[in-house]
Amino acid sequence: MKKYSRRQLLTTTAGVLLLSVSPVAVAAPSKNNAPSNNQESTSSAQFVAVRVWPAEAYTRATIESSAPLEYKHFMLNNPERLVVDIRNAHLNEIIKTLSSKVLARDPYLKTIRVEQHDAETIRIVFDLKTKVEPQIFTLNPIANFKNRLVIDLYPAVVLTEEDPLMSLLQDYRNGKVRSDGSTKITAKTSIPDQKVDISSAPSESNDVLGDKIREILAKQKKPSTGKIADTPKTTSGKKRQIIVVLDPGHGGEDPGAIGPSNLYEKNVVLNIARACRHQLEKIGYKVYMTRNEDVLIPLAVRVAKARKLKADIFISIHADAFTNPSARGTGVYVLSKKGASSSSAASYLAKTQNMADAIGGVRSTGDSMVDSTLFDLMQTATMNDSMKLGKFVLNHLSKINPLHKGHVEQAAFAVLKAPDVPSILVETAFISNPQEEKLLASAQFRNQIASMIADGVHAYFKSGVSIR
Ligand SMILES: [Zn+2]
Incomplete structure (x- = not known):
């Protein structure tokens, strides 16, 4: 990984600093990142790096590109697969290496297949070892990272253990964990379902x-x-x-x-x-x-x-x-x-x-x-x-x-x-x-x-x- 100094971070991410006290990353696509040397009618993103990060809590695949990626995804069963289609994109040597990044010890991921699905679409198929709940989102450039498409594969079934990390990550993904670390049971989440009795919620009530x-x-x-x-x-x-x-x-x-x-x-x-x-x-x-x-x-x-x-x-x-x-x-x-x-x-x-x-x-x-x-x-x-x-x-x-x-x-x-x-x-x-x-x-x-x-x-x- 490339080196960066804190000073560099500070100067390249002035906008993010405004949010520094609350852990919020901005994922809105920015318009000034389109490659300037591209003469095609629609800007085609260039893939610049791919990574796969297996961990017990979740496996992350990151696709880094010169411009924000347009994507959609869906799941397939028997066998379990996650399919991600990236629009306005073409295979290059970097995206092709994604398949080789999967480790045998990965708890969730078996293989990754990448293909040019049609003239304008790249299809990435994640063959899974188990049922997962994917979370897919984009991140704007920061520090040495360019535009990122992040595919997090979380276990679909979270076992309740002594250590609550997995269930907390799930709560976080559902927007239920605040920056002070408290778990959110707000009027906003309880009002739509009138049957929910907040007063009986054990230990997490307001x-x-x-x-x-x-x-x-x-x-x-x-x-x-x-x-x-x-x-x-x-x-x-x-x-x-x-x-x-x-x-x-x-x-x-x-x-x-x-x-x-x-x-x-x-x-x-x-x-x-x-x-x-x-x-x-x-x-x-x-x-x-x-x-x-x-x-x-x-x-x-x-x-x-x-x-x-x-x-x-x-x-x-x-x-x-x-x-x-x-x-x-x-x-x-x-x-x-x-x-x-x-x-x-x-x-x-x-x-x-x-x-x-x-x-x-x-x-x-x-x-x-x-x-x-x-x-x-x-x-x-x-x-x-x-x-x-x-x-x-x-x-x-x-x-x-x-x-x-x-x-x-x-x-x-x-x-x-x-x-x-x-x-x-x-x-x-x-x-x-x-x-x-x-x-x-x-x-x-x-x-x-x-x-x-x-x-x-x-x-x-x-x-x-x-x-x-
Ligand atoms: Zn530190």
């Missing part, structure tokens, strides 16, 4: 937020219990394990930052998160990951997963990058309050991190932000705990690497927006700095980072924070 707020406000009035955190009590008095959600940044088509020696942030942070999970489990925590493979998970789904699992804390793990290769050091971020003055570097970072959805390719779900003072009140309590957690983790990380700043920083990261889960984002080191890239490439440093995050988490819970 009043969940109200309950949480009352709970947190009650908690705020009480002084901290000072109890050791590895024996928390639930309201029923039963012991339960503390739940930590680790969030390795980026994944799939979104590589994150790329180091001067071609080290990918998405791979480094997955590795660190796995090591951290191991460390935390040894201490006795219950740990979930937002992704445990090389796949793109939308920012809102990452937050929703933490909330669904009733996480006690959420830790997003990244590697920093800047245009100036001398920038270095470890940093920890918490969510900045709306309108709070954060440093320009911090807001710059937030903007670039929040573009992960647009780069990786996430379809717009018509997300709307929750806006109420009660919500803000609850978030304030959460943010106080986030700051406390951030300080413990930063303090431990300072033992193994110099800090970027001597304090916990604040930025408007979309991934930190769970209103009821204390959340931090760790920038482990600068992957754009040649020395720190070397560190990030070493197993020893990755394990040290993982251990320090785990020790910081443990120190936080031992400090006597109240557990929900």
